Amino acid sequence: MASTTFTGARAHVEVDGNILLLCTGVSVADEIQFDPVITLDYFHVVEHAPVGYDAAFAAGRVRQVGTTLRSLGLFPKKGQSPAEHLQNALNVKDDAVATITDSYTNTIVAEVSGVKIARRGYAVGPRALVLEDVGFVCLAVADEGDN
DSSP, rough: OOOOOEEEEGEEEEEEEEEEEEEEEEEEEEEEEEEEEETTTOOOOOEEEEEEEEEEEEEEOOOOBBBBBTTTTTTTTOSSHHHHHHHHHHSSSSOEEEEEETTTTTEEEEEESSSSSEEEEEEOTTTSSEEEEEEOOOOOOEOHHHH
16 A cells, blocks of 8 residues: 655646746644633633734745746846836736645645745855745635545
């Protein structure tokens, strides 16, 4: 019987249909914020009420010359002026989806909706690969239990 353990060697990552080339890792999180209901004249918390939902997605990749997040259309181009830069940022696609797929079973283990790159960065050092860290904002995370 084949292993059902999901590993990095089986992970295939795409953002808006673009393979995240030489991806070194991803992290996905979603959380429900619960606030305590605390009342007068009662020593204990009455309940924890759900008040919000948040999701996060981040990835790392090997930086490749000539293949940038801008060239893939995932990050807005700077533009020739601040106004053009703002216009490019406003025109970023707001319905992009990131998927993490188990390449062995072809099962989508995470689907992150409404992804937009919020930050990216890398550091260059001697005798080292240049790794690019990419942070996304997103709307929601679904997994195979949501189907």
